[in-house]
Amino acid sequence: MTGRNDAGTRLLSGGNPQIPKGEGDRPVQDYIAAMPGWKSDVGRHLDALIEGVVPGVHKAVKWNQPFYGRKGDGWFASFRCYTDYVQVQFLKGTSLEPVPPKASKHPEVRYLDIREDDEPDAALLRSWVEQASTLPGEKM
Numbered sequence: 063m064t065g066r067n068d069a070g071t072r073l074l075s076g077g078n079p080q081i082p083k084g085e086g087d088r089p090v091q092d093y094i095a096a097m098p099g100w101k102s103d104v105g106r107h108l109d110a111l112i113e114g115v116v117p118g119v120h121k122a123v124k125w126n127q128p129f130y131g132r133k134g135d136g137w138f139a140s141f142r143c144y145t146d147y148v149q150v151q152f153l154k155g156t157s158l159e160p161v162p163p164k165a166s167k168h169p170e171v172r173y174l175d176i177r178e179d180d181e182p183d184a185a186l187l188r189s190w191v192e193q194a195s196t197l198p199g200e201k202m
Contacts, residue, residue, distance in 0.1 A: 071096035074126060076144040081123050089123040097143055100178050104148045108141055115188060116195045124202065136199025139191065147175040150187075153200040158193045160186075 072080040079096035081089055094105035105128075112119055112130050120133040131137035141150045155162045155172025164173035174190075176182055 073098060077101070078126055078143040080126055083122070083124050085120075085122045087121050090121045090128040093123050093126075093128050097148075101143050101148050104176055105141065108148075108150065111188060112139065112191055115191045119195070129202075131199045132195070136201045138194040138197060138199050144175075147177045150174040150176065152190060152194050154194060154197045155190075157197055158190050162190060 073096075074080050077098045079093055079098075081093045081096060083089070090109060094102060094109060096102075097105045109128070116130070116132075120131050122129050122131075122137075127140050127142035129137045129140040131139075137153055139150065139152055141148055143149075149164075150162075150173065151166075152158060152162055152172050152174075154170050155166075156170045158172065162172035162174045164175060166173060174182065174187070
């Protein structure tokens with residue numbers, strides 16, 4: 063799926079919005095607003111959850127996806143759109159308990175894929191964000 067959404071934002075493969083890189087909340091909100099269809103609701107939910115768990119969380123858009131971390135300490139999570147799901151990435155996912163379900167080619171990264179009709183375990187997702195935010199972040 064490539065093309066443009068209703069607002070004219072270019073959608074890359076899988077419907078991932080092409081948003082200019084930038085630091086702070088504004089680029090992240092632009093990304094979320096450009097997420098196609100039901101995925102935008104998932105993005106809003108993830109953003110609100112992370113902000114609620116990590117007050118003052120540092121945000122940025124890099125490589126056409128939102129990243130979350132602590133300023134000066136690197137990044138702990140991100141998410142992006144694919145054709146049939148939104149993928150949440152925990153950069154030190156193998157250190158979380160329980161470990162998120164999907165492995166990566168990167169040894170420490172783990173994923174959670176959220177599909178349209180999924181109802182992720184809210185307590186578990188919150189726990190993963192809490193745990194991830196206390197680990198040393200990834201510098202990028």
